[in-house]
Every structure is written in structure tokens, then in C-alpha cells.
Amino acid sequence: MAVESARIRPVVIARVHEVALKGRNRRRFMRTLTGNIMVALRDVPYRSIKIRTGRILVVLENAEHWPLVRERIARVFGIQNFSLTLESDTRMSSILRATELLLEAEGPPSGTFCVRVKRPDKTYPLTSPEIERQVGGFIQDCTGAPVQLRQPEITYQIELLHEGAYITSRVHPGPGGLPVGSSGEVVSLVSGGFDSPVATFRMLKRGCAVTLVHFHAYPFVRSTSIEKVVELAQSLGKSQPEMRLVTVPIGDLQRQMAISCESEMLVVLYRRLMLRVAEAIAHEYGAGALVTGESLGQVASQTLQNIRAIESAVQLTILRPLIGMDKIEILDEAARIGTEEISRTPDDDCCTVFVPRHPATHATIEQAERAEAPLNIEAMVRQALSGRTVFEGNPAGWNVMRALRQDDASEPPFAPIELSEELRRPEPTKSV
Numbered sequence: 001m002a003v004e005s006a007r008i009r010p011v012v013i014a015r016v017h018e019v020a021l022k023g024r025n026r027r028r029f030m031r032t033l034t035g036n037i038m039v040a041l042r043d044v045p046y047r048s049i050k051i052r053t054g055r056i057l058v059v060l061e062n063a064e065h066w067p068l069v070r071e072r073i074a075r076v077f078g079i080q081n082f083s084l085t086l087e088s089d090t091r092m093s094s095i096l097r098a099t100e101l102l103l104e105a106e107g108p109p110s111g112t113f114c115v116r117v118k119r120p121d122k123t124y125p126l127t128s129p130e131i132e133r134q135v136g137g138f139i140q141d142c143t144g145a146p147v148q149l150r151q152p153e154i155t156y157q158i159e160l161l162h163e164g165a166y167i168t169s170r171v172h173p174g175p176g177g178l179p180v181g182s183s184g185e186v187v188s189l190v191s192g193g194f195d196s197p198v199a200t201f202r203m204l205k206r207g208c209a210v211t212l213v214h215f216h217a218y219p220f221v222r223s224t225s226i227e228k229v230v231e232l233a234q235s236l237g238k239s240q241p242e243m244r245l246v247t248v249p250i251g252d253l254q255r256q257m258a259i260s261c262e263s264e265m266l267v268v269l270y271r272r273l274m275l276r277v278a279e280a281i282a283h284e285y286g287a288g289a290l291v292t293g294e295s296l297g298q299v300a301s302q303t304l305q306n307i308r309a310i311e312s313a314v315q316l317t318i319l320r321p322l323i324g325m326d327k328i329e330i331l332d333e334a335a336r337i338g339t340e341e342i343s344r345t346p347d348d349d350c351c352t353v354f355v356p357r358h359p360a361t362h363a364t365i366e367q368a369e370r371a372e373a374p375l376n377i378e379a380m381v382r383q384a385l386s387g388r389t390v391f392e393g394n395p396a397g398w399n400v401m402r403a404l405r406q407d408d409a410s411e412p413p414f415a416p417i418e419l420s421e422e423l424r425r426p427e428p429t430k431s432v
């Protein structure tokens, strides 16, 4: 029935939301999106990628690659929906071969189906109902699925033009949002917890290219949080395949703070230090804002007063996409985007190292500045930056060991202190 000489091209059609196409940003939007699709498909053979009005067309080498392409495209922000079209010449034998390939790529109909033909080219020898009957019969023979003309579960659309025939079935939802990179760059502070990966995902969705920054207290605590953040980068990397992660050891600096500063203020001081280091990293990469996973009142430390006392350490804008969300909503979203399972692994949160049971919940800026007075903050930021490890590129290949290297030859910067057992081992912090 099907002839082998048919020339059939599998074409992915990615559509963008019309709203995004208004105004002068349109060309930039489409170019950024096209670049992101190319990166997402970098290891998939395709013949060409083109911009058409409101659409991006990717001609694949082979329809067999569709399941992988579908998975990748579903994570490219800026795409509203997408589908696979099989393009052939207009001979009936070619249309049937294209239908066969579409069924192989997309799988058989899950329930009832129908075929609809649009035929602007009236010179074609068969009428639309005749083509619908032939293709419908063919699909039924191949799959055993029943035809239903009213409200079928799936409709096979065939468009017959002078230059070719185009058959499509499912329209897959895209992730929406804006193409990563179209809204500029941000630095996102990512712990191993549930919140910050969700906050990062939301900023990716709004078109920000994100650099992740993680602070850890290794070797005072286990390295689990670093391993988790690398895994989180791999998960978030599905939406931004070219990632950057900076891991920063601050255990020694925390120890110095624990020796010199009021213990109730330590959490606030750790956070101020984190923001300062993140701000320096943002300046280095030209990023325009910092991102945190803070949600108002979620824990005793995230009060309006503490947030103010912490943010006053830096000048850069801080974005907090989760500020009005509750924990259940955040956990639901984490599960949907695939980070919940990674965040669930218990780790040692560096913010709890050396910290008393009742940290300050209503700190003022003056209190924070007074508590910091004995410290040489600039030197501490420099030390933190000098110990950092930068991971770049495709997170799939990152080796966590790089972040764990210890410079044994150098003198410890601070005198070791004796810690009580309670302080040495932080309590698990992941209460849900």
C-alpha cells in the first residue's frame, strides 16, 4: 500500500502566544526562542530551523526522534503549544505512508478518532470526504481504533496544498512563559530546600537566564547539600540547558562569626554575608537582580523585620517570587516541576551551623550592623569568593568532587574552637 519512494519530512511546529508577539520585541523574542530550541535539541539530528509568523518550524532528520524532541520542547519557555506534522507529496500513497509514520511517532489513538481534510487546492482528483474515508480506514486497519465523527478524542488534520500534504494529530501544550534570556540575567540563591528551586523555575519562566549560587559549610557538615544542588541544576537545566552554578564554602566564616558575634543574630548575619557574596557574583556576570525562595512568615526567621535587616546589606534588587505562597502551594509546584524529590533528601543546612535554638526573629538594621561591627566584612566576602567553585555548561557532566577540594597546604584562616556536640551537628531542618 505505502510506496517507499515517498518524500516525507517530519516537521515540528512550535507556536508562541500572540501576546508575546506584540510590539518591537517580537524579532528578539523569536530569535532568542529559536536559539533556545537549538540548544535544547543540540544532540538531536535536525535538518533546519526557521522562523515563520508566530511559529518556529524544525525539520527533523527522522520522525523516530519525536519522543525525545517532544520531551525537550515541552520544557522550552516561550512556547505555547507544539505539534508534529508529517509533510509529503500529494499522492494518496504518500499521504498514507506519512500517516503511518505519524502513528508510529505519536502512538495510536487512545480512543475514538476522526480525519478532517482541508483542501484549498480544488484540482486534486479526490474530494475531501473521499480522502477522509481512505485515511480513516487506513488508521482503523493499523490500530483498530474506532471512528467517531462527533467529539472524537483525537482528530487527524490533513491540509492539502498545491505543493504538498500536511498531516497532524495532537497539539501538545508548551510551558508558556518567555524565552530564557529574553528578560536578562539574575543570580538565584539556591539551598537544598524546597523553596529556592521553585523560585528559580519561576524566574526562568519569566525569561531570566539564571546563575545558581549555593553556600555550604562543608567540611563542618556533610556535602549532601552540594550534591543536591548539582542535581537540582540538572533538573532546572531542562529549561536552561547551559547552566552556571557557583558553590561557595562559608563554614570558616560562619565559625568566625560564631566566635565574634551575638549568637541570636547569627542567622541574619549569615544571610547578609550570602547576599553580599551573591551581589559580587552578580556584578561579575552582569546580572541585574538576586532571587531568593523566601515566603513571608513561613519560618520564624522570614518576618518583615528580618527580611529588611537582611536585604539592607546589599544594593541590588532582590526578587522573591514565592513571597505570597504557602508551603503546600510551593510543594505542589515543586512536585510538578520535578524538584520536590531531590529537595526531599535530608541535608545539613549551613544556616543552622553554630546557631542557637532561638535566633532573632525581629532584627533591626541597626542591630545587624552593631552585631557585625567586630568583623572585617570586605575581607570575608573576598575570602568567600576566593574559595568558590564555578560549574558551567551542561550540568549532566558536572563532578561534585570539584566543589569539595580542600587546600590542605594552606593555614586554617581562623583558630579552631571547641564546639559542643549540639552545635557541631545541626538538626535536620526540612520540616514540611
Ligand code: ATP
Pocket (backbone or CB within 6 Å): 188, 189, 190, 191, 192, 193, 194, 195, 196, 197, 213, 214, 215, 216, 274, 291, 292, 293, 294, 298, 299, 301, 302, 350, 351
Ligand atoms: P529553601 O527551601 O529555599 O531553603 P527555606 O524556607 O528553607 O527556603 P531559608 O532557609 O530561611 O528558607 O532560606 C531563605 C532563602 O535564602 C532560600 O530560599 C534561599 O534563596 C536562600 N538560602 C538559604 N540558605 C542558602 C544556601 N545555603 N545557599 C544559597 N541560598 C540559600
Ligand code: MG
Pocket (backbone or CB within 6 Å): 191, 192, 193, 349
Ligand atoms: Mg533553607
